[in-house]
Amino acid sequence: MRIGDFKETYAADEAVFRTGTVRLWLGLLGLALAVFPFVAGEYLIYMANITGVAVVGAVGLNVLTGFTGQISLGHAAFMGVGAYTSAILTTRLGLPFLLTLPLSGVVAALCGLIVGAPSMRMKGLYLCIATLAAQVILDFTFVHWESMTHGIRGINLPPPSIFGLSLAGGQAFYFVIVTLAALAVTACRNIFRTRVGRAFIAIRDRDISAELMGINLFRYKLYAFGVSSFLAGMAGCLLANLLKVVTPEHFPLQLSIQYLAMIIVGGLGSILGSIFGAIFMTVVPEILRSSLGLLQGLDPQIMRYLFPLQTVIFGLLIVVFLVFEPHGLAEMWRRLKAYFRLWPFEY
Amino acid sequence: MTLLAVDNLTLAFGGLNVLSQVSFTVEPGQIFAIIGPNGAGKTSILNCIGGFYRAQQGRIFFDDQDITNISPDRRAAMGLARTFQNIALFRGMTVLDNIKLGRHAHLKTGLLSSLLYWGAAQREEMELRREVEESIIDFLEIEHIRNQPVASLAYGLQKRVELARALAMRPKVLLMDEPVAGMNAEETEDMARFILDIKEERDVTIVMIEHDMNMIMDISDQVVVVNFGQKIAEGNPRQVQSHPEVVKAYLGEKRER
Numbered sequence: 170m171r172i173g174d175f176k177e178t179y180a181a182d183e184a185v186f187r188t189g190t191v192r193l194w195l196g197l198l199g200l201a202l203a204v205f206p207f208v209a210g211e212y213l214i215y216m217a218n219i220t221g222v223a224v225v226g227a228v229g230l231n232v233l234t235g236f237t238g239q240i241s242l243g244h245a246a247f248m249g250v251g252a253y254t255s256a257i258l259t260t261r262l263g264l265p266f267l268l269t270l271p272l273s274g275v276v277a278a279l280c281g282l283i284v285g286a287p288s289m290r291m292k293g294l295y296l297c298i299a300t301l302a303a304q305v306i307l308d309f310t311f312v313h314w315e316s317m318t319h320g321i322r323g324i325n326l327p328p329p330s331i332f333g334l335s336l337a338g339g340q341a342f343y344f345v346i347v348t349l350a351a352l353a354v355t356a357c358r359n360i361f362r363t364r365v366g367r368a369f370i371a372i373r374d375r376d377i378s379a380e381l382m383g384i385n386l387f388r389y390k391l392y393a394f395g396v397s398s399f400l401a402g403m404a405g406c407l408l409a410n411l412l413k414v415v416t417p418e419h420f421p422l423q424l425s426i427q428y429l430a431m432i433i434v435g436g437l438g439s440i441l442g443s444i445f446g447a448i449f450m451t452v453v454p455e456i457l458r459s460s461l462g463l464l465q466g467l468d469p470q471i472m473r474y475l476f477p478l479q480t481v482i483f484g485l486l487i488v489v490f491l492v493f494e495p496h497g498l499a500e501m502w503r504r505l506k507a508y509f510r511l512w513p514f515e516y
Numbered sequence: 517m518t519l520l521a522v523d524n525l526t527l528a529f530g531g532l533n534v535l536s537q538v539s540f541t542v543e544p545g546q547i548f549a550i551i552g553p554n555g556a557g558k559t560s561i562l563n564c565i566g567g568f569y570r571a572q573q574g575r576i577f578f579d580d581q582d583i584t585n586i587s588p589d590r591r592a593a594m595g596l597a598r599t600f601q602n603i604a605l606f607r608g609m610t611v612l613d614n615i616k617l618g619r620h621a622h623l624k625t626g627l628l629s630s631l632l633y634w635g636a637a638q639r640e641e642m643e644l645r646r647e648v649e650e651s652i653i654d655f656l657e658i659e660h661i662r663n664q665p666v667a668s669l670a671y672g673l674q675k676r677v678e679l680a681r682a683l684a685m686r687p688k689v690l691l692m693d694e695p696v697a698g699m700n701a702e703e704t705e706d707m708a709r710f711i712l713d714i715k716e717e718r719d720v721t722i723v724m725i726e727h728d729m730n731m732i733m734d735i736s737d738q739v740v741v742v743n744f745g746q747k748i749a750e751g752n753p754r755q756v757q758s759h760p761e762v763v764k765a766y767l768g769e770k771r772e773r
Contacts, residue, residue, distance in 0.1 A: 179645040359633035363625045363641060367617045371606045378604035381566050383592030383621030383685065392627050438608060 185358060202347055206340045214339045216455060221346035222407045223447035225353045227431040228440060229400025232357055234429065235437035236366070237393035238373030239288055243300040244401055244428045246307035249420030251277040251402025252409035256324040257317060266329035266336070270349075270406050277402020278395045280307070285394030289387045292376070304422050311417035323416030326409055336410075346407055353400055358440045360396070369393055370438070434490055436497030445498035454483055518577070519544045519721050520565070520689055525574035527560055527745075534560045535571070535745045542689070542738075547715055547722045549736035551729075551756075553765055557745040558725045559601060562691045565723070566598050567591045579688065593621035597687030599678045601694045601725075607667045611658065611677050614666055615648050618684030648684060656680050656710060672703040679710065683718075690714065692724040696731060704728060708735055733757065741765065 176182040186192050206214050230244045251273035258264045258272060284303040288296050311318050318324065328337035329345075336342045360366040368389045371379035380386050409415045427450060435446020461475045494501050520542040527535040535557045542548045550558045563569040565576055567588035575584045583591055592598075597618070605614050623644065629637040653659055656676050661669060666677055675695065682690055695711065696704040708731050714720050726732050732739060732753060739756040741749040749759040756762055 179642055179649070183641065183645060356631040360627075360630050362633055363630040363637055364617075364620050364623045365625065365627055365630040367609070367613055368620060370608050370613075371617055374606035374608050375604050377568065378598075378600065379606075380588045381568060381592060381598050382617060382681070383589045385587075385589045396627070396631075 183362065185362070206343045211339060214343050216452065218339055218343055218346050218411050220448055220451045221343075221350045222404050222411065223428075223431065223451050224350045224444050225346075225407065226401055226404035226428055227435065227443040227447040228353050228357050229397045229404065230428045231432045231435075231437070231440065231443040232360070232369070232400070233393045233397035235432050235439065235442070236361070236373060237369040237390065238292075239285075239390060239393060240293070240297040240429075241300040241394075241397070242297055242422065242425050242429070243284055243303040243307070244397070245420040245422065245424035246304040247277045247281055247398040247401035248405035248408065248424070249307060249311055249415075249417070250280050250398075251405030252415045252419065253311065253318055253324070253405075254402065255406035255409050256326050256415045259326055259329075260324060265331070266410060267331055270403060273406035274399040274402040277405065278399035281394040281398025281401075282391055284398075285391050288390045288394070301422070304425055308417060308420070308422070311420065318415075318417070321417060323414055326413045326415070328413065329410045339411075342411060346411070349403065349407065353403070354440060354444065357396070357400075361440070365389070365392065373438070430487065434487055434497055436499030439497065439499035441502065442497045442499030445502065449498060453486065454479065457482055517544065518542070519579065520723065521577040522561070522565065523575045523577070525561065525564055525571050525576070527557075527564060527569060527571045533745055535564070537574070538742065538745070538747050539574075540740050540747065540750060542721060542723055544721050545715065545719065546737045547711065547724070547735055549732045549739045549753075550723065550725045550742065551727070551732060551739060552742040552748075556742045558742060559693055560745075561742070562598065562693055562723070562725065565691060566596060589621070592685060595686065595688035596691065597682040597685040597689070598691045599675075599682050599693060599695060601697060603671075603674045603678055605666045605674060605678055605681070607665070610663050610665055611669070611680075612645075612648070612653075612662045614677055615652060615680045615684050616644055618681040619644055619648070619686070622686060652680050652683050655713070656683075672699055675699070675703075675707070676710075679707075683714065683720075687720055689721045689723060692722060692726075694725055694727065696726065696728050704731060711735060 174188055181187075186195055205217065209217070226244065226248060230241065233239050233241055254273040254276040255269040258269045259266070264272070280303075284300060287299045291299055312320055328335060329342070330336055331345070334341075336345060360369070368379065368384045369392075371382065371384060372386060372389055376386055405420070408419065412419070431446035431450045432443055433446070434449055435444070436442025457479045461479060464475060465472055490498075518541045522541075523539050525535050525538045538557075538561060550561060552558050560569060564571050567583075567586065571584070575582055577583065578591070578594060578596060581594075583594070586594075606617065609617070623640055625637040625640055629635075653662055656679065658673065658676055658680060661673060661677075666674060669677065679692075679695070692711075696707045699707065711722060711724070712735055715722055724736075736753055739751065739753050740747060741756055741759070741762050743765040748761040748765060749756050751759070
């Protein structure tokens with residue numbers, strides 16, 4: 170139960186983590202994340218790595234779609250741009266991982282700015298179709314710009330290393346991903362503590378009055394596209410270095426839609442929601458797969474029916490979630506916290 | 517010295533003439549009212565001044581500068597603030613964030629420093645919070661709702677938050693579109709008091725559209741009457757009230773038998 174939560178300075182009132190209890194839990198979470206790779210098996214670490222990449226990508230998309238209201242169907246393509254940038258820079262120029270990581274973000278951000286330029290004139294579904302076009306064009310480029318991307322064969326990457334320290338194993342790379350995910354989440358949360366983030370939300374809620382409040386719409390929409398595709402590019406670079414291979418099949422339209430699903434299930438316009446959504450969309454299908462796999466012992470033939478069933482159950486889960494909690498997992502979490510704030514009393 | 521001047525403003529949407537050759541000037545420190553029947557073009561005048569509409573003809577001068585071709589966001593930065601008839605708050609934000617947003621054009625934090633939220637960016641936010649609390653939230657008596665999402669507030673309070681947001685813009689001229697529409701007598705009195713205080717304590721000039729004739733007669737210094745997009749009368753409230761054209765526009769003509 171939380172009582173006596175009074176603030177004496179504006180700085181304390183503006184803090185993100187406002188009470189000692191919250192900071193304690195956050196510390197415990199950090200500790201758990203640090204210990205995790207030493208106790209978990211290879212498979213779990215791999216899952217954690219994939220989830221971490223999804224978190225970076227989902228936070229990026231949420232800045233653009235959830236907070237600024239610009240629906241994007243090209244997020245996977247920007248990840249692809251980042252992944253190919255890092256692969257090409259690594260294999261051709263031999264640049265170290267620490268350099269390719271920000272560079273892949275920058276290249277993806279430039280693509281994002283170009284794709285975002287029509288947002289001056291278009292909004293809503295029309296912009297959505299424009300970003301879909303970007304997805305298709307970039308997809309096409311990945312396949313057919315053979316001299317650069319090696320087409321459908323893709324590019325193999327050597328294991329990354331930082332200052333001579335090899336990150337070949339999933340365990341070592343885990344720390345890179347977790348650190349980057351934490352940085353990305355923190356940076357995005359910070360945006361929304363300043364005028365930049367307020368401008369984003371204002372554009373989403375009412376763009377006409379936002380402009381009359383002194384916000385340069387075009388500039389801030391481009392900022393949102395830039396931040397979003399920068400993070401997508403970094404996520405793509407992480408994915409490339411994790412899988413050690415890049416092919417066009419890693420970044421289909423379906424992945425863009427999956428990222429949209431992540432932020433919708435997690436909570437549009439919520440940083441925490443992007444994390445929840447990324448975890449949900451990555452981990453739940455795996456849980457379904459392994460739990461349905463247990464039934465395989467009963468009858469080997471059964472997998473023929475169970476395999477498509479996974480997808481059906483997963484789809485149903487999303488629908489049920491959205492019906493009962495349209496504001497996503499973040500809103501569920503908020504209500505849960507509100508309940509325990511007074512627990513064990515009713516009010 | 518004139519603070520705001522509208523000169524020969526003409527606005528048409530296709531074949532529909534919304535405004536034809538409207539001119540008036542607003543002196544600093546005035547409460548300047550624009551009245552007229554529904555559809556007369558009052559809001560269109562404010563939209564032209566704010567920059568949301570581009571007039572086909574005519575010029576607008578603000579603070580000795582020709583702002584006719586300046587974009588709306590830059591006009592806001594120059595000191596033109598606006599409240600809307602049908603409230604245009606940002607529904608996804610709390611009251612506090614809505615008000616802070618009003619200061620946007622006067623803040624400096626860029627994209628990169630906002631990512632870090634360190635040093636200057638943090639100091640600027642703290643300074644903003646202090647100012648908003650002390651000079652706006654206290655003044656408008658909305659301390660109790662500062663952390664609520666605006667969507668959950670009652671209509672009268674939303675109007676007040678919108679005024680707070682406009683004040684955060686550090687306006688020289690405040691354009692108010694029907695500040696007391698749909699309010700009860702008590703809320704109307706509160707709003708009239710706030711408007712007078714804003715004018716007197718903060719040197720803000722007020723241009724407002726209003727249908728509440730009692731309030732217009734009580735607080736405004738200068739009144740312009742428009743009908744069918746044309747200015748039909750101008751003067752102090754007394755003069756306007758007895759002007760034959762105004763009586764005709766509001767009450768109709770006496771039928772000749």
